[in-house]
Amino acid sequence: EAGVTQFPSHSVIEKGQTVTLRCDPISGHDNLYWYRRVMGKEIKFLLHFVKESKQDESGMPNNRFLAERTGGTYSTLKVQPAELEDSGVYFCASSRSSGGTYEQYFGPGTRLTVT
């Protein structure tokens, strides 16, 4: 089966601009997670979807970040307006809701650079 895919792989934008990151989870995975790694620090949880519903968005830094998952398939994470501290690698992960071992499968990440 195809893995988790993320687009773009790398984005360079100026402070104040808007960027939208996309994640396509593994087909059939109801759970979708967004994480972020700022340079040299740990990977931190941002939010969790179950199908199209946000279950936990406690990790979202502020209201400049907006995540959506229309139809319970792919998800987008929009940053508007971007700030310098938003630079980092944004990871998406998906997992099944039932059956299997529930591990999260991660995508390759989107490296966001805000200048």
Place this chain on the structure above:
Amino acid sequence: AQKVTQAQTEISVVEKEDVTLDCVYETRDTTYYLFWYKQPPSGELVFLIRRNSFDEQNEISGRYSWNFQKSTSSFNFTITASQVVDSAVYFCALSEAVLNFGNEKLTFGTGTRLTIIP
């Protein structure tokens, strides 16, 4: 609050040597899960193992082995007879156990960059 500490930022060993990556965790939960992920140069995080807090048996998978000790809150990872392909960043992670399987947000350590020298 949950916390995962990987004190080793970078490790370099010569090929065929054994190497152990340390992971220490903190949690108030009585039931939780521990994970190890590998991040090769391609960037994605590759799942290696998931361990329930009630299962303290050590696990071996080929050249990989994991030592889980609740008494010291540690979940260390050993690679035996290391190979160049083992070079990667390795992350230890922790999640609480929840009623609805699959809803497990992960708390990660800062990662250990392992370099195997040919």
